[in-house]
Amino acid sequence: MRNPLSNVVVDIQPSGIRKFFDIVSEMKDAISLGVGEPDFDTPWHIREEGIYSLEKGRTFYTSNAGLKELKIEICNYLDRRLGIQYDYNNEVIVTVGGSEAIDIAIRAMVDPGDEVLVPQPSYVSYVPCVTLAYGKPVIIELQEKNQFRLTKEELLSKITDKTKILILPFPNNPTGAIMERKDLEDIAQVCIEKDIFVISDEIYSELTYNGDDHVSIASIPGMKERTIVINGFSKAYAMTGWRLGYAVGPEEILRQMIKIHQFAIMCAPTNSQYAAVEALKNGDKDVAKMRESYNQRRRFLLNAFKEMNLECFEPFGAFYAFPSIKRFNMTSDEFANRLLAEEKVAVVPGTAFGDCGEGFLRISYAYSLEQLKEALGRIKSFVQRLDEQNK
Amino acid sequence: MREKILESIEKNARIDLKDLAVMLGISEAELANEIADMEKEKIICGYHTLINWDDTSEEKVTALIEVQVTPQRGLGFDKIAERMYNYSEVRAVYLMSGGFDFTVILEGKSMKEVAQFVTERLAPLEAIRGTATHFILKKYKDHGTVLVKNNQDERMLVTP
Numbered sequence: 001m002r003n004p005l006s007n008v009v010v011d012i013q014p015s016g017i018r019k020f021f022d023i024v025s026e027m028k029d030a031i032s033l034g035v036g037e038p039d040f041d042t043p044w045h046i047r048e049e050g051i052y053s054l055e056k057g058r059t060f061y062t063s064n065a066g067l068k069e070l071k072i073e074i075c076n077y078l079d080r081r082l083g084i085q086y087d088y089n090n091e092v093i094v095t096v097g098g099s100e101a102i103d104i105a106i107r108a109m110v111d112p113g114d115e116v117l118v119p120q121p122s123y124v125s126y127v128p129c130v131t132l133a134y135g136k137p138v139i140i141e142l143q144e145k146n147q148f149r150l151t152k153e154e155l156l157s158k159i160t161d162k163t164k165i166l167i168l169p170f171p172n173n174p175t176g177a178i179m180e181r182k183d184l185e186d187i188a189q190v191c192i193e194k195d196i197f198v199i200s201d202e203i204y205s206e207l208t209y210n211g212d213d214h215v216s217i218a219s220i221p222g223m224k225e226r227t228i229v230i231n232g233f234s235k236a237y238a239m240t241g242w243r244l245g246y247a248v249g250p251e252e253i254l255r256q257m258i259k260i261h262q263f264a265i266m267c268a269p270t271n272s273q274y275a276a277v278e279a280l281k282n283g284d285k286d287v288a289k290m291r292e293s294y295n296q297r298r299r300f301l302l303n304a305f306k307e308m309n310l311e312c313f314e315p316f317g318a319f320y321a322f323p324s325i326k327r328f329n330m331t332s333d334e335f336a337n338r339l340l341a342e343e344k345v346a347v348v349p350g351t352a353f354g355d356c357g358e359g360f361l362r363i364s365y366a367y368s369l370e371q372l373k374e375a376l377g378r379i380k381s382f383v384q385r386l387d388e389q390n391k
Numbered sequence: 392m393r394e395k396i397l398e399s400i401e402k403n404a405r406i407d408l409k410d411l412a413v414m415l416g417i418s419e420a421e422l423a424n425e426i427a428d429m430e431k432e433k434i435i436c437g438y439h440t441l442i443n444w445d446d447t448s449e450e451k452v453t454a455l456i457e458v459q460v461t462p463q464r465g466l467g468f469d470k471i472a473e474r475m476y477n478y479s480e481v482r483a484v485y486l487m488s489g490g491f492d493f494t495v496i497l498e499g500k501s502m503k504e505v506a507q508f509v510t511e512r513l514a515p516l517e518a519i520r521g522t523a524t525h526f527i528l529k530k531y532k533d534h535g536t537v538l539v540k541n542n543q544d545e546r547m548l549v550t551p
Contacts, residue, residue, distance in 0.1 A: 021549040034549035124551045173551075292395070296414035303413040346549055369410070371544075 012131055015124045016352035020336065024346045031375045032346040036173060038238035038319070039366045040293075042275075043286040046237060050275035058270055064262040065254075066094025066246070067273045073280040074246055082205070082216045084224060090251040093258050094268045094276075098203040098232040098245035100261070103129045105199045105228045105247055106165070108256035110135035114164040119150050120354025121322070122169040123201065138163070141356035144324065147313050148177035152186040159190075165197045168217055171204035174353045174362035175322040176315020178208055181215045188220040197253075198227040203245070204318040206236035206287050209295045214317075218249075225250055228257075233272075235318070236287050237279045242272040294319050297365040297372060304376040308383050319366045322350065326359040328386050336361060342385075343378040392417065396425055397434070402535070404438045443538045445530065451498060453482070453530075454505045457523040458493040458513065468492070471518045480508055491523070502526060 024030055041047075065071065071088040078084050086092055095101040102125055110116060112134035118126045119140040130137040140158050142148045155166065168187070170179040179187070191198055198217055205214040218227040232245025247257060261267075298315070305312045305323055312323035325335050332349035339345050350357025365372060395415055399406060408426075412419040429435045444451045460471050468486055475495055476484040483496040495513070499505040509524055530538055 015551060017549055017551045021547070024548045030548065032548040035546050036550040037546060039544070039546070296399075299416055300410060300414050348549060352551070369406075369414075373410075 008131065008134070012128050017124065017348060020346070020348060020352065023337070024340065027340065027344060027346075030340065030344045030346050031371060031378070033363045033365070033367060033372075033375050034346040034348045035364050035366060036320075037240040037366065038235060038290065039368065040238040040290055042237060042239050042242070043279075043283065045282060046239070046275050046279045046286075049278035050242070050271045053271045053274035058274060060270060062094075062267045062270050062273055064267055065092065065258050066268060067270075067277070070094055070273045070277050070280075073277050074248070077280045078229075078248060081213065082219055084216060084219050084229075084248075086248045087251070091254055092246060092248050093254055093261060094273060095232075095245045095247060095261065096265055096268050097234065097243045098201065098230050099125055100265065101228075101230040101232070101245050101247040101257075102126065102199070102201060103132075104257045104260045104264075105230065105249075105253070106130055106135065107133045107260055108253055109165055109197060109199075109228075113162060115160060115162040117155070117158055117163060117166045117196075119154075119167065119169065121148070121172070121174050121350055121357040121360070122167070122353055123173050124353065126167050126169070126201075135164075136162070139354065139356075141354070142175070142177070144313060144360075148172060148175040148322070149179055149183050150187060151183075152190055155187060155190050159194050159196070163194065163196055165199055166191060168198050168200040170200075170202070171208055171214065171317025173204065173318050174320050174348065174350065174357070175360075176318050176320045177322075178210060178214070178315075178317035179217075180210070180212070181220075184215055184217045184220055188217060188223050191226060192222050196226070198223065199230065200227055201230045203230065203232050204235050205231060207291055207294060207319060208317045209291075209298060210316040228253060233276050233279055236290075237276075237283055238290065239272075239275070239279065242269070242275060244268055244272040244276050294365065297367070297369065300369065300372060301363065301365045301376070304372075304380070308376075308380040309387075310379075310383060319364055321363050321365065322360050323363065324360055328383075328390070332358055332361060339379065339382055343382045345375050345378045345382075347379075393425060393429065393434075396422065397429070400426075400435075441534050441536055443530070445538075450500055452500070452502055452505055453527040454497045454499070454509075455525045455527060456495040456497060456509060456513070457491040457525070458495055459491045459520040459522070460493065460518045461520050463518055466518055471516070474516055474518075475513065478508070478512060 071092040074092055075086045075088045106129045110133040114135045115138050116130045116135050117140055118137050119142050127137045138158050140154050200217050202216055208214045216229055218224045218229050228247050228249035230247050233239040301321055310323045312321055315321050332351045336347055336349040348362040350360030399411055408422055409419055412422040462468055472484050475481055480497055481495055482498050485494045487494055497505055509522055514522055
């Protein structure tokens with residue numbers, strides 16, 4: 001029999017998180033700070049709308065690009081929150097989570113051999129998606145000393161004449177880094193000069209804690225026409241399981257994305273789309289409440305790190321902190337595995353998000369105060385024990 | 392800041408002040424002062440424990456009583472309310488809009504005890520025109536807390 005498999009797919013490394021997940025699931029009483037989703041339930045009025053849509057028998061396909069009503073609400077929302085205007089008819093697509101949007105945006109724009117810049121540490125799917133599109137992922141290793149923001153110099157150093165796209169994953173999973181307007185202006189200038197397109201994954205846009213609202217690179221003059229903005233409902237409205245995201249951008253690119261989506265997916269789940277309309281119409285206060293709650297826990301976590309002498313830059317976005325464990329002379333993997341074995345606390349090694357995550361851990365604070373306290377207490381005794389041994 | 396403090400301690404009055412100060416980004420002393428001030432100003436009127444009495448062996452019945460009154464000269468709503476809320480059995484008294492005037496929440500050991508209170512104490516008050524007593528059969532949610540649900544974290548342990 002011939003080899004049934006595609007070499008391109010076989011060569012893709014499975015996500016490092018998966019490996020760790022298998023170990024953790026074996027353990028009965030482990031506490032996890034390793035989850036990449038909100039701890040809130042979807043607000044009830046949104047769930048109600050989803051239930052109501054089922055009761056009404058709205059169980060059919062929607063148009064490929066999504067419900068008109070939802071596309072209009074997405075445009076209203078982007079105008080209201082980010083100050084960018086899109087045409088609901090031609091510049092919006094509703095997708096199965098932000099992850100589908102990432103995939104089809106890359107596939108719509110990449111030809112074999114095109115280089116796609118992927119800043120890391122970052123979400124696990126960018127590199128495989130580029131590979132599956134026969135593009136060439138080029139990693140930009142972000143630096144702790146820059147608070148894991150992307151700098152103009154880092155960007156320039158990786159640009160070749162094959163560079164076509166920059167992935168911009170901010171607010172960032174796993175580091176919690178954000179890009180402020182001045183940072184984005186630097187990046188925008190380079191992109192315009194070098195004629196590079198941007199796929200800006202802004203799924204955590206509602207979760208920033210620097211006192212300012214998130215800024216989208218698409219709102220910087222000259223960028224809207226070369227940017228695909230990806231967002232969704234998972235993080236802002238605690239709707240991960242509904243699998244609903246969207247992308248907005250220039251019609252020319254969107255048309256091709258819709259084509260892939262039409263053949264691969266058909267349309268996003270109908271009842272999720274109805275629930276999402278309610279989320280955008282009446283969900284702002286829920287988002288504000290959740291944001292405040294994350295922010296309080298973020299402060300609590302950072303303070304606990306300080307007390308146990310665990311070095312960590314202040315993350316202003318998402319719901320992750322990315323402390324450094326370099327002083328313990330262990331790899332992230334070793335540290336995470338020992339922490340799990342000795343204290344039964346699961347955190348994700350930074351290396352799951354790229355090689356330059358070595359020396360760091362991703363710790364999620366989407367947990368109740370009680371859970372955080374318990375887990376941090378255990379991490380503290382682990383760290384103290386390591387310090388004793390290293391004396 | 393006051394609103395944020397109140398929102399937090401309304402949900403959990405027993406939260407460690409040190410933790411709360413960290414979470415709100417203020418000093419512990421500042422937090423303690425603010426709370427003390429609000430206690431003095433009677434913005435914070437007390438600290439209670441939310442108990443699901445149904446799960447204890449203690450027999451308790453709670454009744455919600457709609458009360459209609461006729462305010463009289465020199466005896467306005469406030470005065471009538473005072474005559475009712477001073478009874479220790481009365482848990483709450485609210486002035487209402489709509490079809491009746493007051494809601495009185497009453498707690499007793501038995502239905503008989505509650506009935507007795509209504510007929511012997513409330514109904515004879517001169518200003519009271521009528522009462523309608525409703526017994527509470529089951530509490531699902533109280534003070535914003537769902538009493539019947541067990542909160543389990545159903546998320547997978549590790550996700551990207």
